[in-house]
Amino acid sequence: MDTIASHATPYVALLAVSVVLLVLHIMLQGFLATRELGSQWNAGPRDEGLKPKSPLAGRAERASSNYRETYPAVAGLLLALAFYGDLAGWGLIGGWLWLTCRIVYLPLYLAGIPYLRSLVWLGSLGGIGLMMLGLFV
Numbered sequence: 352m353d354t355i356a357s358h359a360t361p362y363v364a365l366l367a368v369s370v371v372l373l374v375l376h377i378m379l380q381g382f383l384a385t386r387e388l389g390s391q392w393n394a395g396p397r398d399e400g401l402k403p404k405s406p407l408a409g410r411a412e413r414a415s416s417n418y419r420e421t422y423p424a425v426a427g428l429l430l431a432l433a434f435y436g437d438l439a440g441w442g443l444i445g446g447w448l449w450l451t452c453r454i455v456y457l458p459l460y461l462a463g464i465p466y467l468r469s470l471v472w473l474g475s476l477g478g479i480g481l482m483m484l485g486l487f488v
Contacts, residue, residue, distance in 0.1 A: 352464070354392070360457050360460075361443055361446075362430070362431060362432050362433035362437075362442075362443070362446065363429075365429055365443075365446045365450055366426060366430070366433075367485070368450060369422070369425065369450060369453075371463065372450070372453060372454065372457075373417070373422060374418070375430040375457075376411075376414065376415040376418050376419075376457070377415060378411050379411050379415070379457075380408070380411045380414075380415045381391045381393065382400075382405065383405070383408035383411045384403045384408050384411075384412070386407050386408075387403040387408055388401055388403055388406070393425070397451055398400060403442045406463070409463050410463065411461060413460070414456070414457055414460040414461065417456075417460075418457075421475070421476075421479065421487065424479065425439045425446075425449060425479060425482070427478065428442070428446075428482040428483065429446060431486055432446070432482060432485055432486060435473060435486060437486070438483040438488070439484075439485065439488045440485070440487055441481045441482075441484045442481065442482045442484070442485020442486060444478075444481055444485075445477075445478040445479065445480065445481025445482035445483075445484070445485060446478065446481075446482055447478070448475070448478035449456060449478030449482065449483060450476060450478075450481055451474075451478075452471050452472070452474040452475035452478060453475050454476065455471050456468060456471045456472055456486065459471060
């Protein structure tokens with residue numbers, strides 16, 4: 352394995368796991384909406400603009416939206432770190448911090464736990480900052 356591939360491997364693994372988490376968000380949101388609105392709604396064109404009314408379905412939708420807001424930046428940072436390097440290792444630490452916080456964030460949001468959820472979100476933001484630092488240090 353050449354040096355670029357061996358250096359990129361942990362970042363590609365983080366990216367792959369982050370895609371799994373993205374799919375989990377989308378499937379959970381869809382499952383909860385379908386459970387409430389029915390399979391005909393899910394299979395149809397959804398022209399009527401119905402939204403699920405249950406708190407859990409709403410939380411899943413908002414958590415998914417929140418994840419997708421920062422995900423393009425994280426994917427870009429992970430790829431940049433994979434290609435350009437991270438000599439000090441801050442980017443890798445930041446990537447794992449971001450991913451861990453995003454995994455913890457989902458059940459906290461679904462359970463409606465305030466403050467702690469916000470602290471975990473701030474931790475994920477700190478992870479993004481460390482990934483950016485990894486590109487420049």
